Amino acid sequence: MQDSTTRPPYMRSSVAAVAPGGNPTYAPALPRRMRALHLNECPFPPSPKVVEAVREAAAKANRYPDAQARALAGALAARTGVDPAAIVFGTGSEELLNLTTLLALDPGDEVIASTPSFGRYMKSTQLAGGVPVRVKLQPDGRNDVKALVAAVTPRTRILYCALPNNPTGWINDRDEVEYLVTATPPGVLLAIDEAYFEYARHAGGPDVLAALKKRRGPWIVMRTFSKAYCLAGLRLGYALCSSPEVAGAIQRGRTAFNANALVQAAALAALEDEAHLKMVLDSCAAERDRLDAGLRRLGLAPMRTVTNFMSIPVPMKAASVVKGMEERGILIGAWAEGGRDDVIRISIGGPEDTDAVLAAMTEILAVAPRQPASAQRAPA
Numbered sequence: 001m002q003d004s005t006t007r008p009p010y011m012r013s014s015v016a017a018v019a020p021g022g023n024p025t026y027a028p029a030l031p032r033r034m035r036a037l038h039l040n041e042c043p044f045p046p047s048p049k050v051v052e053a054v055r056e057a058a059a060k061a062n063r064y065p066d067a068q069a070r071a072l073a074g075a076l077a078a079r080t081g082v083d084p085a086a087i088v089f090g091t092g093s094e095e096l097l098n099l100t101t102l103l104a105l106d107p108g109d110e111v112i113a114s115t116p117s118f119g120r121y122m123k124s125t126q127l128a129g130g131v132p133v134r135v136k137l138q139p140d141g142r143n144d145v146k147a148l149v150a151a152v153t154p155r156t157r158i159l160y161c162a163l164p165n166n167p168t169g170w171i172n173d174r175d176e177v178e179y180l181v182t183a184t185p186p187g188v189l190l191a192i193d194e195a196y197f198e199y200a201r202h203a204g205g206p207d208v209l210a211a212l213k214k215r216r217g218p219w220i221v222m223r224t225f226s227k228a229y230c231l232a233g234l235r236l237g238y239a240l241c242s243s244p245e246v247a248g249a250i251q252r253g254r255t256a257f258n259a260n261a262l263v264q265a266a267a268l269a270a271l272e273d274e275a276h277l278k279m280v281l282d283s284c285a286a287e288r289d290r291l292d293a294g295l296r297r298l299g300l301a302p303m304r305t306v307t308n309f310m311s312i313p314v315p316m317k318a319a320s321v322v323k324g325m326e327e328r329g330i331l332i333g334a335w336a337e338g339g340r341d342d343v344i345r346i347s348i349g350g351p352e353d354t355d356a357v358l359a360a361m362t363e364i365l366a367v368a369p370r371q372p373a374s375a376q377r378a379p380a
């Protein structure tokens with residue numbers, strides 16, 4: 001950390017101490033057409049009803065949007081049972097995660113999260129001058145709920161938990177979720193990231209919101225329209241909070257019109273088109289099974305997942321597989337934390353994407369030098 005004599009006037013010390021983040025590759029800007037399987041996007045365009053709603057809203061874009069997004073809050077309240085006054089919107093759920101941390105922490109406060117998990121939890125903690133407390137996952141990639149709760153100290157303000165976790169893709173069962181929500185002390189904000197909620201429920205995952213009824217302390221559940229609703233490019237996330245008071249913190253910190261008019265219209269139309277959502281979820285489940293079976297036939301052991309992505313330990317450096325895939329026109333990811341350099345992450349695409357990944361992986365495994373067998377160990 002730089003001291004006050006050397007730190008620049010435009011950054012406080014905690015901000016200067018954060019490594020500048022690399023921006024994810026934007027596939028359409030690349031010189032050749034690539035399959036984008038690195039950001040866990042939906043391979044399908046949004047519902048035609050959504051596109052029509054956006055078109056209509058665009059014609060009125062000279063007006064500011066509803067700053068409270070009342071119609072959308074009402075629709076989500078009806079679906080979730082959460083008080084509309086306790087629902088807040090953000091420019092993607094990442095903005096909500098960021099704000100939640102920035103608005104809750106004093107310097108030196110602690111934030112607990114699993115590792116590896118979604119990077120924003122700890123990045124926002126560092127920005128706020130907080131102390132990241134990282135807890136290792138279980139070998140199968142689900143959160144270690146006992147260890148997360150055991151990491152709480154008097155300085156803990158927030159416990160983040162992604163259900164299901166990214167990048168592993170696996171989720172805790174109902175008993176473990178109930179343990180997490182009841183054993184996390186009431187003095188801690190329990191922030192549950194359900195970015196892959198629709199996929200997880202479709203795959204039989206637990207009802208986290210129902211479990212939260214048993215919690216005595218404050219909680220926030222973050223969800224997004226970026227994934228199963230195919231709206232990543234429009235940017236909308238929402239936070240379901242345990243009370244209007246909890247929501248009030250984010251309401252104070254957000255900018256007035258952060259949910260724009262086009263995305264409010266799009267999200268309302270997307271919620272109504274249940275057939276489109278079902279098509280997306282069914283397709284994902286089918287391709288996930290096909291990818292898993294194909295990779296197993298190649299001798300790999302993909303991690304179990306209830307999401308639209310899959311993590312796969314490989315018998316070589318993950319970076320060499322990422323490069324090999326890129327040379328074959330496919331963008332994928334690799335784990336960026338958690339001490340492993342031999343796990344790749346691939347988003348589930350459409351049928352042609354699955355075929356292309358399996359063909360490319362067959363070639364890569366045939367030519368690449370292998371690491372010792374330890375590379376196939378379970379994730380840390």
Ligand SMILES: Cc1ncc(COP(=O)(O)O)c(C=O)c1O
Pocket residue numbers: 039040091092093094095118162165166193195223224225226232236237
């Ligand atoms: C676990 C998790 N949380 C949050 C996000 C952020 O999603 P968005 O900002 O698009 O809503 C992502 C995106 O990949 C994610 O994987």
